[in-house]
Amino acid sequence: MKKIIIAAMSFTLFGCVSDIKYNYVPETSQISFPELNTVTTTYIGDDMIRQGNIKLVDTISFSSKTDITRTIQSFIIDAGDYPKLGEDKTYLFFDSKSIDGKSIVKSYTNSLPVIGIRVRKDNNKNEVCLSFPTGTDFCNYDKQYKFKKVSITGENQFQQILIYTGKIGNKINIGYREFSNNMARPAFANNAEYDLSSSKIIRYKGAVIEVLEATNQYIKYKMLSNFNTQTK
Incomplete structure (x- = not known):
């Protein structure tokens, strides 16, 4: 008799059968900051140049x-x-963990973990469903959400950065950093010093910058050329 009762409760808690699709591939886009030949002001510790790849991820946003x-x-x-996981003809499927690492909180410690969020493409009654590892889910109506694209650096993404680190006399200091898989690459970090009395044009790894003004607080410059595009 106990087994029959438990089975009935399970059916009550989890009404529908869910089959999450994992067929979504985010867009990859290249970023390049700042624009060429525009006057830009950057302060100590901030990025002067940033070039690399980012992912544009479709998300459901609460x-x-x-x-x-x-x-x-x-x-x-x-x-x-x-972030989006996939879709079929009727539904869109999203991860149960947000981009900034938040997880769905359950009321009871013995509750099944949530493995995904499902919504209808036609947005019928603002339905939001939670999916579980048993292949089941349950839904609520009249929930508020929207869809949006979010730019993130993720796995296999690569970025190159120049950072302004200050001025001593006529010499300015520039830091170079590379990031891969969202982590700094120690072997590809360096600091360079440039004497502005010799030239207002500085170069590093294909990047060419014309320095218009530099103090120990900020630098004003034009980017004439960004880093050479590389495949990582």
């Missing part, structure tokens, strides 16, 4: 905490952007 409840179960989707 502006505030959203409760998803059914019977005795309750889950809270924290405010944040949750």
